[in-house]
């Protein structure tokens with residue numbers, strides 16, 4: 278189902294949680310709403326579900342204005358961070374719940390529950406109670422319960438947030454495969470960039486109630502439109518705005534950011550480079566993270582493969598030269614003080 282969020286705003290008292298968002302979601306897409314805590318992701322999801330009413334704007338589901346429809350009328354499946362399974366019902370009864378409410382014939386319910394148990398890889402677990410399952414298994418039951426009624430949209434609010442790192446990673450891969458099988462338009466909230474990059478077709482990066490950028494994982498990672506998006510998606514270094522390296526830049530009104538894996542090192546000067554000194558080396562399995570200090574005292578982080586680091590025979594205090602690939606240049610972010618002065 279296509280979804281159009283048409284200039285939607287939502288305030289809580291004086292606070293604007295969602296600020297005039299316009300966003301179109303294509304049918305069958307798996308979309309991540311990604312952003313820092315408090316940026317309005319859950320509020321936007323709840324607005325789509327019909328759990329909150331917008332102060333202004335409309336929500337269109339499949340070309341129909343659904344703004345005033347209640348959750349039950351929207352045919353949406355919702356899964357929260359904390360699995361809200363019924364403790365006194367078995368797994369099968371939990372999954373069947375939505376169909377029981379709709380008075381679906383018993384035989385049909387039984388067949389559908391079996392189908393869903395297979396889909397979430399819990400065949401044979403129908404007779405267990407939630408307390409007899411692991412956290413990851415409970416979240417899969419919650420997904421089966423949401424899917425049983427064939428919703429047109431699946432909304433997931435940090436569905437794996439309460440689970441440990443390893444289980445999260447398994448469930449991400451599982452969600453991707455599940456989506457490839459059922460193709461239901463799915464929107465999930467996460468504050469974890471790695472999760473968004475790994476699972477989704479489209480990432481919507483949010484900041485302070487607004488959408489910063491929408492694009493595929495590759496577009497967002499390779500072509501961030503703002504310093505915020507670039508910094509939120511992974512580690513970055515801020516480079517000095519030096520004319521030798523960046524002759525095209527005018528004065529100080531620019532910010533130059535670069536990812537640690539887009540810096541390379543040599544032990545001899547040559548070509549455009551920045552002089553630095555190795556401060557610390559950290560061996561992180563297959564890669565090495567080198568912490569450097571530039572001549573002006575600014576810190577810089579460089580990621581190298583083990584092989585590169587061994588070839589350079591790096592050691593603390595060694596002078597090195599840094600070459601820069603793929604620098605991203607953004608207008609300098611005005612500080613709050615500068616904004617206040619401009620407004621005065």
Ligand SMILES: Nc1ncnc2c1ncn2[C@@H]1O[C@H](COP(=O)(O)OP(=O)(O)OP(=O)(O)O)[C@@H](O)[C@H]1O
Nearest residue numbers: 289292294312313314315316317318319320321468
């Ligand atoms: N019912 C409410 N009443 C008052 N303020 C609210 C309410 N719901 C959310 N907010 C505020 O709106 C802002 C956005 O909240 P929201 O839960 O959408 O953020 P989020 O991006 O999902 O954050 P998190 O990742 O921490 O859950 C927050 O500052 C929050 O305190």
